[in-house]
Amino acid sequence: MSTQTPSAEIADLIARCALRDRQAFRTLYGRTSAKLFGVVLRILRDRAEAEEAIQEVYIKIWQRADRYVAGNTSPISWLVAVARNHALDIVRARRPQADDLDVAADIPDAAPDPERRMQSSEDGERIEHCLSILEADRADAVRGAYLDGYSYEELAQRHAVPINTMRTWLRRSLIKLRECLSA
Structure with missing residues (x-):
């Protein structure tokens, strides 16, 4: 039996x-x-397309595993970002291309500058720390609602609690997170 946390185990698997x-x-x-x-599947809304896309996601993960830097972000967040970005690329490819490519030169770069990336990394560490203070099921519910996009109903079913209980969990958890982050 492994003594690593699930997050550390996933990070180790990515490194390997x-x-x-x-x-x-x-x-x-x-x-x-x-x-x-x-x-x-949530992004593409088509099971067959999602099944094909997930295979491509894992090819990217295999090819880019050396780009994951432990400590900058949680390993599951990195994996979700790879999957999400790939699915969004597929959605974007569905749209018709603009007739005038010169317009693209006027679009500002939305990527964060190095200072913002550093701040984002520090914020991510603080958020992960504050999430670790919550009870495990509450932290999982917060991640599910705000990172993975699950509805109250889906989370209530997943945790086998009434929907109003789930709303209370999330509300109280957000209050605790706000207190922790402002401390």
Whole structure:
């Protein structure tokens, strides 16, 4: 039995994938594919397209595992970002292309500058710390609602509690997070 936290275990699997460890990749896929499939399916809204996309997501994860930097972001957040960005790329590709490519030169770069990236990294660490103070099921519910986009109903079913209880969990958890973050 592993003594690592689930997050540390996923980070270790990603690191081993960067070293081209196929068994680690199989394990990573087994542990994370359902979650990432859910993310992709929510964006694409087509099961067949999501099934194809999730395979492409894992190819990207295999190819880019060496880009994951432990400590900058949680490993599951990095995986979700890869899946989400790939699914959004598919959605964007569905749209007709603009006739005038010169217009693209006038669009400002939305990517954060280095100072903002550093601040975002520090904020992420503070948020993860504050989430760790919450009870595990409450933290999972907050992540599900605000990172993964689950509805109150879906979270209530997932945690086997009434919907009003889920609303209370989320409201109280957000209050605790606000207090922790402002401390």
